[in-house]
Amino acid sequence: MSTTPRWRQPMRARDKDEQHRAATPLELLFDLCFVVAIAVAGRLLHHSISEHHVAHGIGAYLLVFFSIWWAWMNFTWFASAYDTDDVPYRLTALVQIAGVLVLAAGVEDAFDGDYAIVTLGYVIMRAGLVTQWLRAAHADPERRRTALRMAIGVSACMVGWGLILLTHDTLHLVLFLVMIGFELAVPMWAERHVTTPWHAHHIAERYGLLFIIVLGEIILSTTLAVQAGFVQDRLWWVAASGLVIVFAFWWLYFDEPAHRRLVDNRHAFVWGYGHFVVFASAAAIGAGIAVVVDDKTSRLTSSLAVAVPVAILLVALWVLHLRRSWLLPGAAVLVLASTLAGPALVLVAIIMAALVAAWVATSPRR
Incomplete structure (x- = not known):
C-alpha cells in the first residue's frame, strides 16, 4: 500500500504522449493574471507614441514585455512536463501568480526606468519556480541533472537581476540585455543531455x-x-x-x-x-x-x-x-x-x- 498522502504526489514526469492533454483551470487562472501586465504595457506604449516619445516607448515596451513573456514561458513549459496538480503544486503556483501581480504593478515605473517593483515580482515568481524544479529533481531521478541545472540557472539569474538594480543609465541597459541572454541560455544548457517531457x-x-x-x-x-x-x-x-x-x-x-x-x-x-x-x-x-x-x-x-x-x-x-x-x-x-x-x-x-x-x-x- 502506498504511503504517499493524498494531498501530495511525487513530481514525476508526465507522459509526453498523453491523450487529450489540455490546459488546466489553474493554467487559465495564471494566464488571466498576465492580462493585467500585458494591458498596462500596451497602454504605456500607446501613450509614449502619442506623446512623441517613440524610441523610449518602444525600448521600454520590449524590455518590459520580455519580463512578462519569460515569466509565462517558464511556468508553461514546466507545467507541461511536471504538473502534478497536488496541494504543494497549487500553492507554489499561487506564489507565482502573486509575483505576476507585483510585476504588473511595477510596469509603469519600469517605463520610467525604475525596475525595482518589476524585479521584485520577477524574483517572487522565480522563487516559486526554483521550488518546483527542486521537487522535480527529488522525484525524477532520470532527469535530476536537468532539473538541478534549471534550479541553479534560475537562481543565478535572480541574483543577477538584483545586482542590475545597483546600476544606472547605459550600463544598466547593457547588463539588462546581457541578463536576457543568460536567461535564454539556461534552458538550452539544462536540457542539453536529457530533455524534459513537454507535451x-x-x-x-x-x-x-x-x-x-x-x-x-x-x-x-x-x-x-x-x-x-x-x-x-x-x-x-x-x-x-x-x-x-x-x-x-x-x-x-x-x-x-x-x-x-x-x-x-x-x-x-x-x-x-x-x-x-x-x-x-x-x-x-x-x-x-x-x-x-x-x-x-x-x-x-x-x-x-x-x-x-x-x-x-x-x-x-x-x-x-x-x-x-x-x-x-x-x-x-x-x-x-x-x-x-x-x-x-x-x-x-x-x-x-x-x-x-x-x-x-x-x-x-x-
Missing part, C-alpha cells in the same frame, strides 16, 4: 491561448474606437478595420496545427522563443490602433504605429508557423507600403482580408 499538443494550446489574450489588446482598442464613434463618425472605420485585423490574425494563426512544429527540442526552442516576436507585435497592434483613435500624432506616425507591428507579426507567423506560402511576407511588404498611400489602418485591414481570402483559396483541401 506538444499541450504547449501548442497554451501558446494559442496567450495569442488570444494579446489579440484582446486589439479588441480593447477597437471597442474604445466604437465608443468614440458615437461622438466622432470618422472612428467607425477605425473600429471596423481593427475587427478585420483581429479576425485575420486569428484565422491565420489557428488555421494549421501548431504542434506539428514541435518535433524535438531544437525546433521547440526556435518556435517557443520566436513567439516573443509574435506576442509582442500582436499586443503592439492594439497600442497602434489606440494611437490612431487619439489622433495626436502625424498621419505617418499613426500609420506606422499600426503597419509596423502588423508587418512584423506577418513575417513572424510565416517563419514560425505558416511556411508553405510566400503570401505572408508579400502582405507584410504591402502593409508597410500602405503608410505612403493614405489612411494606413483601412488599407491594412483590406490587405489582411485579401490575404486570408488568398490563403483559403490556395490551402490544400483537408
Whole structure:
C-alpha cells in the first residue's frame, strides 16, 4: 500500500504522449493574471507614441514585455512536463501568480526606468519556480541533472537581476540585455543531455491561448474606437478595420496545427522563443490602433504605429508557423507600403482580408 498522502504526489514526469492533454483551470487562472501586465504595457506604449516619445516607448515596451513573456514561458513549459496538480503544486503556483501581480504593478515605473517593483515580482515568481524544479529533481531521478541545472540557472539569474538594480543609465541597459541572454541560455544548457517531457499538443494550446489574450489588446482598442464613434463618425472605420485585423490574425494563426512544429527540442526552442516576436507585435497592434483613435500624432506616425507591428507579426507567423506560402511576407511588404498611400489602418485591414481570402483559396483541401 502506498504511503504517499493524498494531498501530495511525487513530481514525476508526465507522459509526453498523453491523450487529450489540455490546459488546466489553474493554467487559465495564471494566464488571466498576465492580462493585467500585458494591458498596462500596451497602454504605456500607446501613450509614449502619442506623446512623441517613440524610441523610449518602444525600448521600454520590449524590455518590459520580455519580463512578462519569460515569466509565462517558464511556468508553461514546466507545467507541461511536471504538473502534478497536488496541494504543494497549487500553492507554489499561487506564489507565482502573486509575483505576476507585483510585476504588473511595477510596469509603469519600469517605463520610467525604475525596475525595482518589476524585479521584485520577477524574483517572487522565480522563487516559486526554483521550488518546483527542486521537487522535480527529488522525484525524477532520470532527469535530476536537468532539473538541478534549471534550479541553479534560475537562481543565478535572480541574483543577477538584483545586482542590475545597483546600476544606472547605459550600463544598466547593457547588463539588462546581457541578463536576457543568460536567461535564454539556461534552458538550452539544462536540457542539453536529457530533455524534459513537454507535451506538444499541450504547449501548442497554451501558446494559442496567450495569442488570444494579446489579440484582446486589439479588441480593447477597437471597442474604445466604437465608443468614440458615437461622438466622432470618422472612428467607425477605425473600429471596423481593427475587427478585420483581429479576425485575420486569428484565422491565420489557428488555421494549421501548431504542434506539428514541435518535433524535438531544437525546433521547440526556435518556435517557443520566436513567439516573443509574435506576442509582442500582436499586443503592439492594439497600442497602434489606440494611437490612431487619439489622433495626436502625424498621419505617418499613426500609420506606422499600426503597419509596423502588423508587418512584423506577418513575417513572424510565416517563419514560425505558416511556411508553405510566400503570401505572408508579400502582405507584410504591402502593409508597410500602405503608410505612403493614405489612411494606413483601412488599407491594412483590406490587405489582411485579401490575404486570408488568398490563403483559403490556395490551402490544400483537408
